[in-house]
Amino acid sequence: MxxxxxxxxxxxxxxxxxxxxxxxxxxxxxxxxxxxxxxxxxxxxxxxxxxxxxxxxxxxxxxxxxxxxxxxxxxxxxxxxxxxxxxxxxxxxxLQMIWQREPEQTAWEHVRLVERDVPDMLALTAATQPGPFGPRTIELGNYIGVRKQGKLAAMAGERIRLDGYTEISAVCVDPAFRGQGHAVGLMRLLIAAICARGETPFLHVLASNEGAIAIYRKMGFVERRQMRxxxxxxxxx
CATH class of the missing domain: 3.40.630.30 (Gcn5-related N-acetyltransferase (GNAT))
Incomplete structure (x- = not known):
């Protein structure tokens, strides 16, 4: 085809x-x-x-x-x-959630992830299971991460992009580095960049993942609709 x-x-x-x-x-x-x-x-x-x-x-x-x-x-x-x-x-x-707040000025130590980082990105997503991630997923949008102690500790990026909207995806943190704010910090950077392009961030989360949904609500995402x-x-x- x-x-x-x-x-x-x-x-x-x-x-x-x-x-x-x-x-x-x-x-x-x-x-x-x-x-x-x-x-x-x-x-x-x-x-x-x-x-x-x-x-x-x-x-x-x-x-x-x-x-x-x-x-x-x-x-x-x-x-x-x-x-x-x-x-x-x-x-x-x-649950499909959409950003409905003014972006906040934020600073978080991070690196832009590029092709040479793909093996580490595949290893992190395999270990944490944030959703599908393949060797060319990085090409879909901007991916950023945090490196600690010589390893990729956290990452997040852009996946589905259409006119006016960009999906935030692959938000994940190595268990050894959780509780330090990396996921929220990286997401805020992506939100600011997406909004600066005149687009609206959105995301998908399992309806059963009440913990993540609560975090996203606190950040400024609201439920748009249920999806299957x-x-x-x-x-x-």
């Missing part, structure tokens, strides 16, 4: 209801494979995919993408009814 994605306009609703679609047919099209029925990130950048609609043609296109790139993660406002040739690998309730995460694969013959 071609890596050139044709832009298909989907009318109605808030742009964040179809954040992945709007990103991969817009600002982040260079990281996408698919067509005007289904798109997804290159597997090396992440598993996220989106459908134009619930037609059989769109699911056929998604099936081809999964066959080529591996299981796909759909983030949708409503439950997805899958045809019989698909299987559910994971299903979870997400559905990781799908194709049924093997």
């Amino acid at each position: 071609s890596e050139v994605v044709a832009k298909k306009v989907i009318d109605g609703g808030h742009p964040l209801d179809k954040a992945v679609w709007n990103a991969l047919t817009g600002k982040q099209a260079r990281f996408a494979v698919g067509n005007d029925r289904a798109v997804r990130l290159l597997a090396s950048a992440g598993p996220f995919a989106a459908l134009a609609d619930s037609s059989s043609e769109s699911f056929d296109a998604l099936r081809l993408l999964i066959s080529e790139q591996g299981p796909a993660a759909l983030t949708t406002p409503d439950e997805v009814t899958l045809p019989s040739e698909f299987s559910v690998v994971r299903h979870a309730a997400l 995460l559905t990781v799908v694969d194709v049924v093997k013959a």
Whole structure:
């Protein structure tokens, strides 16, 4: 399937209801494979995919993408009814939160993470499980971190980007360095940078993660809506 994605306009609703679609047919099209029925990130950048609609043609296109790139993660406002040739690998309730406060002036010791940092980033995300992170995820946006005692102690970055909005993701801290404010400090730096571009930060968090949700609320994020995460694969013959 071609890596050139044709832009298909989907009318109605808030742009964040179809954040992945709007990103991969817009600002982040260079990281996408698919067509005007289904798109997804290159597997090396992440598993996220989106459908134009619930037609059989769109699911056929998604099936081809999964066959080529591996299981796909759909983030949708409503439950997805899958045809019989698909299987559910994971299903979870997400809370989509959006920034609604003036950015604060902040300073936090940090480094900009670049390609040579990817092995350390992969090790940290594997150990802390903040969400999918691949060898090319760093290319999606700005990633920053904190180095302590010769190791990557914490990181955070930008993942899904569409007109007017940027998602903060991969917020994680090595257990040995927790409780020192690194996650909040890095997030505040990202928030300020995103707002300076005239964009609005948003994020996704598991609805069951009450501790993280409380922190995000305190920082200035508010709940926009519930979302559904559905990781799908194709049924093997």
